[in-house]
Structure formats: C-alpha cells, structure tokens
Amino acid sequence: xxxxxxxxxxxxxxxxxxxxxxxxxxxxxxxxxxxxxxxxxxxxxxxxxxxxxxxxxxxxxxxxxxxxxxxxxxxxxxxxxxxxxxxxxxxxxxxxxxxxxxxxxxxxxxxxxxxxx
Amino acid sequence: xxxxxxxxxxxxxxxxxxxxxxxxxxxxxxxxxxxxxxxxxxxxxxxxxxxxxxxxxxxxxxxxxxxxxxxxxxxxxxxxxxxxxxxxxxxxxxxxxxxxxxxxxxxxxxxxxxx
Numbered sequence: 001x002x003x004x005x006x007x008x009x010x011x012x013x014x015x016x017x018x019x020x021x022x023x024x025x026x027x028x029x030x031x032x033x034x035x036x037x038x039x040x041x042x043x044x045x046x047x048x049x050x051x052x053x054x055x056x057x058x059x060x061x062x063x064x065x066x067x068x069x070x071x072x073x074x075x076x077x078x079x080x081x082x083x084x085x086x087x088x089x090x091x092x093x094x095x096x097x098x099x100x101x102x103x104x105x106x107x108x109x110x111x112x113x114x115x116x117x
Numbered sequence: 118x119x120x121x122x123x124x125x126x127x128x129x130x131x132x133x134x135x136x137x138x139x140x141x142x143x144x145x146x147x148x149x150x151x152x153x154x155x156x157x158x159x160x161x162x163x164x165x166x167x168x169x170x171x172x173x174x175x176x177x178x179x180x181x182x183x184x185x186x187x188x189x190x191x192x193x194x195x196x197x198x199x200x201x202x203x204x205x206x207x208x209x210x211x212x213x214x215x216x217x218x219x220x221x222x223x224x225x226x227x228x229x230x231x232x
Contacts, residue, residue: 004160033219042207043161045219059219091160105151106220108160 002027004094004109005074012115013082021077021112025094032075033106034067037089049075082116089113119144121210123223130198131231138193138226140208149211150191151220152182154204161207167191178202198230 005024013019025032030051035043045059049069060067064082069075079086090113093106120143130136142148149168153161165176172184182193191208205227209220 006160035220035222040224042222042224043220045212045221048219056219093161105163105166107163108153110158110160113158 004029004092004107006090006092006109006112008112009110010113010115012117014117015083016081019079019082019086019114019116021079021090021092021114023075023077023092023094023109025075025092026096026107029094029096029107031095031097032069033093033095034075034077035091035093037091037111039088043091046077079114082114084116087114087116119210119212119221121208121221121223123206123208123226125226126224127227127229129229129231132200133197136195136198136202136228136230138206138208138228140191140193140223141189142191142208142210143189144210144213146213148191149213150182150184151209151211152176152180152191152193153207153209153222155207155225156204164193164206198228200230200232203228203230 007022032049034046037043047060047067048056052071064080066078089111091111092109095104095106122141124139151166152164155161164180165174167174167184175181180195184191205225207225208223212219212221
C-alpha cells in the first residue's frame with residue numbers, strides 16, 4: 001500500500017508565477033489535509049478537504065491560495081502570484097476517516113519544498 | 118486558545134541512555150494527542166497517540182509517552198536511545214473546535230543522540 005504521494009518534491013518559481021502542488025492520499029483515504037512548514041517552525045494547518053468539498057479552510061491565506069480535491073485525481077494546492085514569503089515546505093496528509101469519530105492519525109507525504117526566487 | 122508547547126528546542130543524550138522529549142498542551146475538553154518524527158527532507162512519521170485509556174502509550178521504534186492530565190503533559194520517552202533516533206520530534210493535539218480537522222503542532226524538538 002503506497003503512502004501519501006506528493007509531487008513535485010522540489011519546486012522553484014519566480015515571483016509572480018503560479019505554483020501547483022499535488023497530493024495523492026493513501027489508498028482508501030478520503031480526507032486530505034494541507035500544512036505549511038516555515039523554516040524553524042512547526043507545521044501550520046491550512047485546509048481540510050474531502051472529495052469535492054472544502055470542509056475547513058480556516059488556515060488558508062485569504063488571497064492567492066486555493067485548494068481542491070476533485071472526484072477523480074489528486075488534491076491540488078494552488079498558489080497564484082507567488083512571493084518570497086511563500087517559500088516553505090508544504091505537506092499533505094490523509095486519513096481514512098475524520099478525527100471526529102476517534103483519534104485517527106494522519107499520514108503525511110514527503111512534502112513539496114517551494115522556493116520562490 | 119488551543120496550543121501545544123515543546124519547551125526544549127534541542128535535547129542531547131548519549132546512546133544507551135534514557136531520553137525524554139517534553140510536551141505540554143492546552144485544550145478544552147479531553148485531548149487527542151500525537152507524536153510524530155521527521156527525518157531530514159522527509160515527511161512526518163506517526164509514532165504514537167493518546168485518545169483514552171491507559172496513561173502510558175506505547176508506539177513505534179520503542180517509544181512511549183505518558184499522558185498526565187493534572188500537569189497537561191504528554192512527554193515522549195525511550196528507555197535506551199539509539200543514534201538513529203536523532204531527528205526532529207513534533208507533539209500535536211487535535212483541534213477540537215471542529216471535529217475531524219486540523220492537528221495543532223508544537224515547534225518541534227531536535228533530538229541528538231551521540232555515540
């Protein structure tokens with residue numbers, strides 16, 4: 001059973017370009033979470049999605065950031081008009097059910113390291 | 118506000134000695150607590166969790182954690198450290214404001230085990 005897949009592993013963009021980060025959850029998992037890790041900091045929650053639905057986006061910046069999890073295909077985190085402050089590691093996690101039914105752990109992907117020049 | 122604190126940025130231990138990585142939390146209601154480990158340029162790996170039941174939780178790679186409600190702590194422990202345990206460790210608590218959503222992470226503690 002493959003784990004959570006993320007691609008690309010490394011992404012370099014110039015200021016003003018768009019960044020698209022992809023996440024394929026573990027087989028059988030229908031809940032996806034995105035986190036951002038800035039240098040010297042812990043992970044910060046961004047958004048929680050189920051298939052075709054955004055459940056909680058309370059951690060997402062209001063502008064330039066969007067996420068989706070279509071019925072078919074991976075979850076996408078999209079950052080428009082990137083700025084240097086967007087440079088970070090972006091991690092995706094998945095779980096087979098929501099935490100509301102118990103303390104189900106989230107399984108993390110290897111991350112995408114975004115560098116904005 | 119719900120939060121997790123890891124008071125030590127770095128913990129240094131000699132191989133074979135016991136190790137403790139500290140974590141305290143602040144949540145409303147009963148906490149769901151987790152420990153994850155991150156190796157360089159890798160994602161987070163789940164170690165163990167506390168949901169309910171015994172205060173001593175056993176996890177992967179010989180790690181265990183003790184839940185202490187009165188001290189609101191969930192310290193990670195291992196009786197005998199290995200050099201390969203050297204990594205970044207994160208404590209996390211589930212955000213119970215909205216069921217099924219985020220984990221709130223501490224800033225992480227770097228564990229360095231010397232041979």
